[in-house]
Amino acid sequence: MKKAVFLFLLPALAEAAPVISSFNPPTAPTTGNIQVTINGTGLDDNDPPLGNEDPTVTVGGQMATIIGDPSPNQLTFLLPPGQGANVQVKVTLDGEQGSGFFSYQPPSINVGGVSGSSPTQGGGTFTITGSNFGLNGSVTVGTGAASITSWSHGSITAQAPAGQGTNLPVTVIAGGQSSGPTGQFSYQPPTIVGVTAAALPTAGGVPVTLNGTNFGTVATLDFNSVTIPVDSQTQNTLSFTLPPGEGFDIPVEVTVGGQTSPTFDFDYDPPTILGISPATGPSPVATEITLTGSNFGLSPTVIFGASAGVVVSSTHEEIVFTRPPGEVGSLEVVVSAAGQLSDHTHFLSTPLTSPPGYYIDTVNGQIVPAPPGRYAPNPDMTTAFDAPPGHYTPVPGMSQAIPASPGYYVNIIGSPEQFPAPAGTYTDAPGSLTPDPADAGHYTPVDGMRAQIPADPGFYVTNSGSDQQTPAPAGRYATGPMATIANLAEAGTYAPIEGMRDAIPAPAGTYASAAGLTSVLPVPPGFESTDGASLTPLPQIQIVGAEKLTSGDFELTFSTNTTDNYGIFYTEDLVNFTLIQTVPGTGADVQVAVTPPNPAATRRFWVVGPVQVPAN
Numbered sequence: 001m002k003k004a005v006f007l008f009l010l011p012a013l014a015e016a017a018p019v020i021s022s023f024n025p026p027t028a029p030t031t032g033n034i035q036v037t038i039n040g041t042g043l044d045d046n047d048p049p050l051g052n053e054d055p056t057v058t059v060g061g062q063m064a065t066i067i068g069d070p071s072p073n074q075l076t077f078l079l080p081p082g083q084g085a086n087v088q089v090k091v092t093l094d095g096e097q098g099s100g101f102f103s104y105q106p107p108s109i110n111v112g113g114v115s116g117s118s119p120t121q122g123g124g125t126f127t128i129t130g131s132n133f134g135l136n137g138s139v140t141v142g143t144g145a146a147s148i149t150s151w152s153h154g155s156i157t158a159q160a161p162a163g164q165g166t167n168l169p170v171t172v173i174a175g176g177q178s179s180g181p182t183g184q185f186s187y188q189p190p191t192i193v194g195v196t197a198a199a200l201p202t203a204g205g206v207p208v209t210l211n212g213t214n215f216g217t218v219a220t221l222d223f224n225s226v227t228i229p230v231d232s233q234t235q236n237t238l239s240f241t242l243p244p245g246e247g248f249d250i251p252v253e254v255t256v257g258g259q260t261s262p263t264f265d266f267d268y269d270p271p272t273i274l275g276i277s278p279a280t281g282p283s284p285v286a287t288e289i290t291l292t293g294s295n296f297g298l299s300p301t302v303i304f305g306a307s308a309g310v311v312v313s314s315t316h317e318e319i320v321f322t323r324p325p326g327e328v329g330s331l332e333v334v335v336s337a338a339g340q341l342s343d344h345t346h347f348l349s350t351p352l353t354s355p356p357g358y359y360i361d362t363v364n365g366q367i368v369p370a371p372p373g374r375y376a377p378n379p380d381m382t383t384a385f386d387a388p389p390g391h392y393t394p395v396p397g398m399s400q401a402i403p404a405s406p407g408y409y410v411n412i413i414g415s416p417e418q419f420p421a422p423a424g425t426y427t428d429a430p431g432s433l434t435p436d437p438a439d440a441g442h443y444t445p446v447d448g449m450r451a452q453i454p455a456d457p458g459f460y461v462t463n464s465g466s467d468q469q470t471p472a473p474a475g476r477y478a479t480g481p482m483a484t485i486a487n488l489a490e491a492g493t494y495a496p497i498e499g500m501r502d503a504i505p506a507p508a509g510t511y512a513s514a515a516g517l518t519s520v521l522p523v524p525p526g527f528e529s530t531d532g533a534s535l536t537p538l539p540q541i542q543i544v545g546a547e548k549l550t551s552g553d554f555e556l557t558f559s560t561n562t563t564d565n566y567g568i569f570y571t572e573d574l575v576n577f578t579l580i581q582t583v584p585g586t587g588a589d590v591q592v593a594v595t596p597p598n599p600a601a602t603r604r605f606w607v608v609g610p611v612q613v614p615a616n
Contacts, residue, residue: 017098030081033079043093045094057089087103121162133172134174135174139173164217189256190219192210209237212261216235219256228243248267251264276289287322291321294317302335358381372393394417420447425437426438440462475488477501489512491534558608566610580594581594
């Protein structure tokens, strides 16, 4: 008997697609191999109608291994190595898929994690250490891309691109994630090893090439502490135009990306003398000489024998200098340009002599006489001396200066003549520098006097420096020589004219009552003057009788004594008196007849008194 088998076909039950809501942990290193748990729904079906189908997980297309038994809400898998952010994670269950996005941690460079260097032309190997470098990527140094040699999650080896500078940023990019410019890389500094040039003239202007390493792509050049243009360059050469200069050990430095090379010592070509003109000359003459050659530099000096020449002008090819006079013979001539010496040439210096009174003109190479006002006391002199003050040289060729003669002076240097002392002055010794003024009481009436003249008696000189004497005016006198003033004639004396050397006493019968008079007065009747200066009244004379005679005369009788003479004076106004007659005394009465000068006068007076009679 056959048994019947029944097959029931049931319709499939629709399952919900997996949903990923989160990951734990949310990120992971690029090395992977850690467990990551997916949280969500529909991640597994633990009671399917037709059996138990397992879910699958892919990370960025890589199949991941599921750890343990998944549940509808949680699934754990082993993360494979990878890189990048928002890497797609897919869960597949029963033909249904759910997806989410998981990020690996970005690349990170360790502090000090860049080692190695490179020449500026690139190609130098360096190593980067860090984490999360992923499976592959790129490296930049500054703005240049490095060539990758090896790559792992924690180490990268690369070759540097061409570049220059120090502390350039290094960036690692893996899976679209960047480490940021956290690393630092330095290129090797520049080095100068030599110079290539056909010549290095002090005039400059020629192309010069520096040879070295690590000149980079943009370099600056300092030549003797001055930045000069770079004409062209490669990684190992740098060309420039030589500036004018001179000397040796000129400091040259190349700077590339902030790094400066060690100083290179540069030498210009040393000076060379090709010609000298003139090649001979007299030894005392400061001959102007021209040297021709090359590389004389900016400020050359000339060594001439044992002395230094005086450079008048110079170029890089010619020097004009004045030789120092003195040395005789074949003298070496050498040019020094900032310490670099030329080979020597020679100048023949010949002797030249001169006698006293002459000197050697070092400009024209001639023997010439000392001109007036100058003198040359020694042989072989190269200049003449000025005649000193107090001396003069009147003609050319004098070997000594002449002292100024007495009566003359010289108050300047270099005088060809002496000068007479002006009137009012004098010089009493040879070699005088200035004349002396005549003293008071003296005078010098003409130029060129060697002594002063004392003022004559009757004359005086009040001030110094006078060229004349002055006569004492009337009423004054100057008694002796060298008088400085004229004295007033004293009372009792008088000085009637100019130039009197003494005052005249008032004569008998006269008097001078004041000082400084030029004349005397007669002693009036009734008076006498014993000192010639003052009047003394005389004793009264007794007139015994007075009678008018028929003739018109008057007969006067008066007493006398034997020691006096008596004057009979006539006056009509008692002011003006006229002496009519003198009568010697007898000691008795005297009778005298007198005739009036004016018989027609209506009144008249007769006065009798002692008088002084001048001796004959």
